[in-house]
Amino acid sequence: MSQKIKMSERQPNERNKDFKQVNLGYTPEQAIEEAKRCLQCKKAFCTQGCPVEINIPGFIKHIAENNFSQAIKVLKEKNNLPAVCGRVCPQESQCEKFCILAKKQESVGIGNLERFAADWATANLKNEKTEITPNGKKVAIIGSGPAGLTCAGDLAKLGYDITIFESLHASGGVLRYGIPDFRLPSNVLDAEVDTLKALGIKFVFNCLIGRTKTIQDLFDEGFNAIFIGTGAGLPTFLNIEGENYNNIYSANEFLVRINLMSAFKFPEFDTPIYKGKNVVVIGGGNTAMDSARTAKRIGAESVKLVYRRTQEEMPARLEERHHALEEGIEFVELTNPVKFIADDTKFVKAMECVKMQLTEPDASGRRKPVVIKDSNFILETDVVILALGLNPNPILPSLTKGLETDGHGYLIINDKFMTKLNGVFAGGDIAGGSTVIEAMGMGKQAAKNIHIFLNDNTN
Numbered sequence: 383m384s385q386k387i388k389m390s391e392r393q394p395n396e397r398n399k400d401f402k403q404v405n406l407g408y409t410p411e412q413a414i415e416e417a418k419r420c421l422q423c424k425k426a427f428c429t430q431g432c433p434v435e436i437n438i439p440g441f442i443k444h445i446a447e448n449n450f451s452q453a454i455k456v457l458k459e460k461n462n463l464p465a466v467c468g469r470v471c472p473q474e475s476q477c478e479k480f481c482i483l484a485k486k487q488e489s490v491g492i493g494n495l496e497r498f499a500a501d502w503a504t505a506n507l508k509n510e511k512t513e514i515t516p517n518g519k520k521v522a523i524i525g526s527g528p529a530g531l532t533c534a535g536d537l538a539k540l541g542y543d544i545t546i547f548e549s550l551h552a553s554g555g556v557l558r559y560g561i562p563d564f565r566l567p568s569n570v571l572d573a574e575v576d577t578l579k580a581l582g583i584k585f586v587f588n589c590l591i592g593r594t595k596t597i598q599d600l601f602d603e604g605f606n607a608i609f610i611g612t613g614a615g616l617p618t619f620l621n622i623e624g625e626n627y628n629n630i631y632s633a634n635e636f637l638v639r640i641n642l643m644s645a646f647k648f649p650e651f652d653t654p655i656y657k658g659k660n661v662v663v664i665g666g667g668n669t670a671m672d673s674a675r676t677a678k679r680i681g682a683e684s685v686k687l688v689y690r691r692t693q694e695e696m697p698a699r700l701e702e703r704h705h706a707l708e709e710g711i712e713f714v715e716l717t718n719p720v721k722f723i724a725d726d727t728k729f730v731k732a733m734e735c736v737k738m739q740l741t742e743p744d745a746s747g748r749r750k751p752v753v754i755k756d757s758n759f760i761l762e763t764d765v766v767i768l769a770l771g772l773n774p775n776p777i778l779p780s781l782t783k784g785l786e787t788d789g790h791g792y793l794i795i796n797d798k799f800m801t802k803l804n805g806v807f808a809g810g811d812i813a814g815g816s817t818v819i820e821a822m823g824m825g826k827q828a829a830k831n832i833h834i835f836l837n838d839n840t841n
Contacts (some may be wrong), residue, residue: 384487387416389494391705398678398709401563401646405469408491410450413498417446420490423482428492431476433823434467434532436460438477438492445495454503457496462535463528463574463822465504466557468497469566471819472699504573509580517541519836522605524591524778527555528818529810530611531578532825533832538581540833545605546583549590552642555613556811557818559642560634560669562676568641592781597806607805607832610785610793611825614772614811620664624722625768627730629656633665633673633769646680657681658765662733664688664719665769666696671703673767674711685711686761690718690738690751716740716751720758722766732762774812799828800835807832 390406391397397404408416420442428438437456444453457464473479473493481489521537523530526548534544552558554571579585589595591612600608617632619625636655639645643653661677663670666689678685687706689696692715696703707713721734737757740749774791786794786802793801793808800807809815809824 386419386488386491387412387494389491394705394708394710397564398675401679403567404564404705407501408494408498410448410498410502413445413450413495414448416491417442417495419483420446421482427480427482428477428490431478431480433476433819434461434826436477436496441499442490442492442495445499450499450502451507453499454507457499458577460826461496461822462532462578463557464496465500465570465574466528466566467819467822468493468495468500469570470557470561471496472817474700476819500574501570504570509576511580511582512539514539514582515541516543519543519606520545520604521832521836522547522600522608523611524608525549525555525611525613525810525812526553526575526585527611527613527810527821528557529613529812529815529821529825529828530555530609531575532822533609533611533807533809533829534583535578535581536826536829537832538578538583540829542833542836544581544583545586547586547589547591547595547600549588549612550642551587553585553587555611559638560672562637562641562672562679564675564679565672590777592778597778597782597785597803601805606836607807609825609828609832610778610801610806610808610812611810611821612775612778612812613821615775616773616791617768618770618773619768620719620770622719622721624724624730624733627722627724627728629658629730629764630722630766631655631768633663633669633767634772636673636767637669637676640676640680646676655680656765658763659683660763661685661765661767662688662761662763663767663769665771666691666693666698667769667771668698668702669771670767670769671698671706671711673769675706675709677765677767678709678711682765686714686763687711688714688717688719688735688761690716691740691749692716695740695749714761717761718751718753719761723760730763730766732760733766735759735761772811778812798831798835799824800831805835807835 441456478489520543523546644651645655648654661682663674716738723732738751810821815821
């Protein structure tokens with residue numbers, strides 16, 4: 383078979399009204415058939431594109447042989463969050479990009495198969511407590527996002543006593559508050575976290591390290607090493623006139639209200655959000671797509687996604703762009719806002735925009751957007767969501783002497799993932815990671831180096 387088996391999806395005009403999953407997953411028969419497309423290359427280039435070093439041919443071979451329990455065993459040797467990765471990892475630009483089949487046909491559906499194996503395990507296997515021999519050493523993990531969960535899982539398997547400190551009241555970090563349920567259901571994330579709890583990992587919630595406790599407090603409590611995975615929680619803004627008007631949200635605030643505080647259930651829950659009739663989302667990444675598709679689901683009549691380049695340059699995954707268009711999101715390309723306009727009560731009612739054009743590609747191949755003179759026009763809106771990216775969370779570094787950051791606010795780490803403080807490591811968005819799977823890869827590498835550090839007799 384030359385083409386990848388397409389995963390079933392719910393109909394656009396049905397799914398854009400609720401938060402149930404869009405992709406429905408493979409059946410066992412589809413998974414086996416897709417797995418049989420794998421050539422089982424002796425030199426598996428696909429593994430080169432995996433930041434968490436999964437034995438990709440190995441787990442796929444077991445699926446092809448109808449041995450799903452062994453497939454998930456192989457997956458979890460390297461990946462503590464396979465159900466998450468199977469849903470949100472950009473496989474098309476990583477493992478699947480290097481698949482030999484992709485040269486002439488279509489790559490093996492590695493991500494779809496990973497999701498299938500993980501979901502099968504959740505439905506059919508119990509999270510029995512794993513027997514681990516304690517080594518007598520304690521590690522504190524700050525932040526329960528993808529980097530922290532990965533680091534914690536790998537260290538727990540090595541016998542470390544792990545405690546994860548989370549500032550919010552639920553685990554998952556960006557996986558829970560930054561990705562809507564229609565892409566990553568909270569019950570799927572809960573099941574992944576339960577497998578980590580089965581390793582003996584403990585969670586302390588509502589604990590903001592830097593304020594509730596300090597780094598020194600953790601060392602004083604007997605932790606031998608610390609990993610920081612506090613993510614990127616500082617929104618980027620346009621810094622244009624009117625940006626502080628009412629009903630202009632950062633995507634971070636908008637998605638937290640929806641995902642973590644259940645604003646879409648108002649008035650059942652008391653965390654309302656102004657839904658708006660004419661919503662404009664500014665940006666072109668996955669977060670912009672999530673925000674636009676969420677705004678549609680909570681009742682907006684019109685949702686426009688404004689981007690200063692064209693759809694081809696959008697950093698969002700092709701699948702997410704495709705789903706957004708199907709669900710009725712309008713892309714307004716080559717457009718950039720220059721001013722927000724409010725009514726007499728300081729609620730946004732429109733924004734002034736300019737049209738853009740792209741220059742010839744520069745040395746890196748990137749085409750720069752430049753303003754077309756006298757192209758100003760007015761776009762009406764009653765809700766604006768700014769999805770322009772996030773900067774590293776500055777709270778812990780600003781409150782901890784010796785935690786040095788670079789000019790962009792990222793923690794400075796060496797090639798062993800250690801910060802300027804001895805015994806304090808870091809990974810994920812706080813240290814320069816930009817995707818879930820990159821954060822997981824950094825968490826995994828940090829875990830290896832923490833293990834080496836704590837077993838080096840010179841420390």
